[in-house]
Amino acid sequence: MSEELIALVNHYMKAGCNQYVHMNGLQKLREAIAEKIFYLYQQKINPDTEITITPGGSYAIYTALTTVLNPGDEVIIFEPAYDSYIPNVEINGAIPVLIQLTYPDYKIDWKEVRKRISHKTKMIMLNSPHNPTGAVLSKEDMSQLQQIVNETNIFILSDEVYEHLIFDGTEHESILKYPDLFKRSFVCFSFGKVFHCTGWKLGYCVAPSAFMKEFRKVHQFDAFSSNSPMQFAIADFLKDKENYIHLPKFMQQKRDYFQQLMQQTKFTPLTSHGSYFQLYSYKNISDENEKDFAIRLTKDFGVATIPVSAFYKTERDDKLLRFCFAKKESTLNDAVNRLLKV
Numbered sequence: 001m002s003e004e005l006i007a008l009v010n011h012y013m014k015a016g017c018n019q020y021v022h023m024n025g026l027q028k029l030r031e032a033i034a035e036k037i038f039y040l041y042q043q044k045i046n047p048d049t050e051i052t053i054t055p056g057g058s059y060a061i062y063t064a065l066t067t068v069l070n071p072g073d074e075v076i077i078f079e080p081a082y083d084s085y086i087p088n089v090e091i092n093g094a095i096p097v098l099i100q101l102t103y104p105d106y107k108i109d110w111k112e113v114r115k116r117i118s119h120k121t122k123m124i125m126l127n128s129p130h131n132p133t134g135a136v137l138s139k140e141d142m143s144q145l146q147q148i149v150n151e152t153n154i155f156i157l158s159d160e161v162y163e164h165l166i167f168d169g170t171e172h173e174s175i176l177k178y179p180d181l182f183k184r185s186f187v188c189f190s191f192g193k194v195f196h197c198t199g200w201k202l203g204y205c206v207a208p209s210a211f212m213k214e215f216r217k218v219h220q221f222d223a224f225s226s227n228s229p230m231q232f233a234i235a236d237f238l239k240d241k242e243n244y245i246h247l248p249k250f251m252q253q254k255r256d257y258f259q260q261l262m263q264q265t266k267f268t269p270l271t272s273h274g275s276y277f278q279l280y281s282y283k284n285i286s287d288e289n290e291k292d293f294a295i296r297l298t299k300d301f302g303v304a305t306i307p308v309s310a311f312y313k314t315e316r317d318d319k320l321l322r323f324c325f326a327k328k329e330s331t332l333n334d335a336v337n338r339l340l341k342v
């Protein structure tokens, strides 16, 4: 992770920036985010009324859901799904409507989405780049989404925590690029994910001002304020665009390095277009179910992975594991040396 960013946090801690900052987040950080959004997506976002800094992306997601959901509302969630989505919907008394992404390319079946929409559909949850599959949404996906929600009151929650971790020159299709979609959306981001400091738990939500006003009512009596010195530091760090522009290339190099090493093993890769995850099939190695195989890999070989079935509520076993390649080359070397013995 960036030594410069660590030095900035140290600087601001020593300079006494250790007390609560404004509930909405540090003004200069919100301004820096609005500037970044304008630069990347050519959208004018008001830093006073449309951005709130949160203790992580998952907190932003939970707060957005709590802001709009009532008991009995239906929320469309695509499986495999990040583990907080279903419990976050259910804790609000709402009903997850689960739609499986197509296998093995993990695309949204928009015909199926049309079928599953009802008068109770309150929200559609999206995640691109996608955890655990590394799939990304395309322009065509955004156009399908637009047609489906047009003339409905359906909200969108767009989880874009892997915003800059996208490969092969593909552009990230942020909801922020589409004003017609943004007007019904909460868009959630994570500094932890993009700057490789997940333990700092700092993120933000961007939403139209009327939604943000309600979002802040939930936030006010939950975390209320987010980590101060990190906000000062990241506000400075964002001033240099290179600090986020280089991220796709940086993470793609890790993906390519890992994939190259893995060619020596019996695991077979699926495609990863973004995030820092890569799915591998172990069909050529074992018939064990994903969970048992993942546990054995951890215990007997010292390599921790996540069975993809853990991201489904629906029973499913495609003999796939999720590997994380956001590691030092020496760690990747060591892991693959162990996997060669499997």
Ligand SMILES: Cc1ncc(COP(=O)(O)O)c(C=O)c1O
Binding pocket: 055, 056, 057, 058, 059, 082, 127, 130, 131, 159, 161, 189, 190, 191, 192, 193, 198, 201, 202, 203
């Ligand atoms: C898709 C997705 N959304 C949200 C989060 C949570 O982000 P944060 O650590 O900033 O809360 C994660 C973390 O793994 C994730 O994979």
